[in-house]
Amino acid sequence: MANPFRFGQVVSGDLFCNRKSEIKQITRDLTGGQSIVLYSPRRYGKTSLLQAVSKELRTRKILYGNADFFACNSSEKVVNAVSRATAKAIIDDLKSIEKFVKRAAQIFTRARFSIRYEPNGTGSFGISPEFSSQATSIDSLSDVFSGLNSYLKKSKKRAVIVLDEFQQIISVNSNLEAEFRTIIQQQDRVAFAFLGSRTQLLKDMFSNEKRPFYHAAKIMELGPIETEPLAEFIKSRFKKIAVSISDDLALKIATRVNGHPDYAQRLCSHILDGLETKTVSEGFIEQGVSRMLSSLTPSFGGIFEELPLRESQVMTILAEHGPLRTFSNKMLQPYDIGTPSLHKALSNLIKKDLVQKGKGKEYYVADNFLHEWIRMVSK
Numbered sequence: 001m002a003n004p005f006r007f008g009q010v011v012s013g014d015l016f017c018n019r020k021s022e023i024k025q026i027t028r029d030l031t032g033g034q035s036i037v038l039y040s041p042r043r044y045g046k047t048s049l050l051q052a053v054s055k056e057l058r059t060r061k062i063l064y065g066n067a068d069f070f071a072c073n074s075s076e077k078v079v080n081a082v083s084r085a086t087a088k089a090i091i092d093d094l095k096s097i098e099k100f101v102k103r104a105a106q107i108f109t110r111a112r113f114s115i116r117y118e119p120n121g122t123g124s125f126g127i128s129p130e131f132s133s134q135a136t137s138i139d140s141l142s143d144v145f146s147g148l149n150s151y152l153k154k155s156k157k158r159a160v161i162v163l164d165e166f167q168q169i170i171s172v173n174s175n176l177e178a179e180f181r182t183i184i185q186q187q188d189r190v191a192f193a194f195l196g197s198r199t200q201l202l203k204d205m206f207s208n209e210k211r212p213f214y215h216a217a218k219i220m221e222l223g224p225i226e227t228e229p230l231a232e233f234i235k236s237r238f239k240k241i242a243v244s245i246s247d248d249l250a251l252k253i254a255t256r257v258n259g260h261p262d263y264a265q266r267l268c269s270h271i272l273d274g275l276e277t278k279t280v281s282e283g284f285i286e287q288g289v290s291r292m293l294s295s296l297t298p299s300f301g302g303i304f305e306e307l308p309l310r311e312s313q314v315m316t317i318l319a320e321h322g323p324l325r326t327f328s329n330k331m332l333q334p335y336d337i338g339t340p341s342l343h344k345a346l347s348n349l350i351k352k353d354l355v356q357k358g359k360g361k362e363y364y365v366a367d368n369f370l371h372e373w374i375r376m377v378s379k
């Protein structure tokens with residue numbers, strides 16, 4: 001039985017559920033030249049959402065490029081990712097790699113691009129940008145964007161460039177944030193979508209008046225998917241392989257994961273693993289949750305083990321007793337934590353997006369299933 005659920009990777013087509021109002025809003029903003037910041041916890045669907053938006057943009061003849069900074073740990077890699085995204089946007093617009101190769105030397109002053117076809121015969125290709133060894137990252141970025149700008153001017157078009165996991169540039173080089181801002185500010189034909197899952201870092205970049213990107217884009221938070229459409233989606237995915245599930249149970253799954261799309265698909269996949277009949281009944285849900293929590297042990301364990309002792313202790317207290325507005329002595333005593341250490345640990349955990357402070361000033365573990373996993377392992 002083929003598994004109709006996908007998780008941990010970008011999804012599109014019938015693996016992508018709803019997000020209609022978000023697609024509409026983001027398309028409207030970017031089409032109008034308004035740059036946006038889109039943040040959410042991990043795996044809420046930012047990258048998939050922008051991919052859905054890209055289809056809308058292409059029908060409006062807007063160029064689209066996507067640079068992912070996730071694994072960029074040097075200025076050079078950041079420059080290369082942006083250059084590749086820009087080249088790809090122009091290649092898509094020209095609908096021809098050959099035309100791009102011919103025109104690249106006129107479009108860009110410093111950047112040179114070599115195209116390498118993958119040997120798999122599918123026509124897929126890789127783009128390797130090259131700059132002179134003396135060019136600084138700011139020179140190279142300026143060149144790439146002025147090339148894009150001149151192409152857009154000539155063709156009377158606009159472009160959208162997505163910079164995914166944008167907060168990564170802070171850790172690469174302390175000057176890059178200001179340099180990037182200077183260049184981006186000069187782009188009147190390009191709207192940017194800054195995406196990221198380190199929500200505290202990203203929000204601070206765009207809302208702290210001392211930072212270069214202060215108020216440089218419209219800030220949007222991507223929330224969970226509404227439970228009704230998510231339940232519909234779950235039902236239709238099960239139906240794909242002739243497994244039936246009642247409306248009630250589909251809604252129960254959507255609610256159990258709080259509308260988190262990745263956990264929804266992950267949980268359903270684990271439910272399916274234990275299914276011996278063609279109908280999902282209630283007992284399968286919690287069995288699926290247990291299997292999902294076990295399979296998440298490597299990643300949750302990794303997060304937990306990397307924490308300094310005090311922070312892991314505070315996570316355990318929150319998982320066992322949270323949400324908490326105040327921490328009683330009885331909770332703190334077994335760990336011998338004093339008030340200053342507690343506050344320091346909480347503030348660090350918030351910075352790392354592991355703990356959130358709710359509207360009622362209560363602290364809680366941000367990821368529900370990490371919360372459940374800590375409870376499970378600390379029993």
Ligand SMILES: Nc1ncnc2c1ncn2[C@@H]1O[C@H](COP(=O)(O)OP(=O)(O)OP(=O)(O)O)[C@@H](O)[C@H]1O
Pocket residue numbers: 006007008009010011015016017018019040041042043044045046047048049197261262263265266
């Ligand atoms: N609209 C959607 N419909 C159904 N599933 C979705 C949707 N959006 C995201 N998902 C689920 O979430 C997973 C992660 O999606 P995606 O990579 O787009 O999220 P992300 O927020 O960019 O994640 P990351 O924080 O890792 O960058 C997908 O594999 C899929 O299981």
Ligand SMILES: [Mg+2]
Pocket residue numbers: 046047048164
């Ligand atoms: Mg992503």
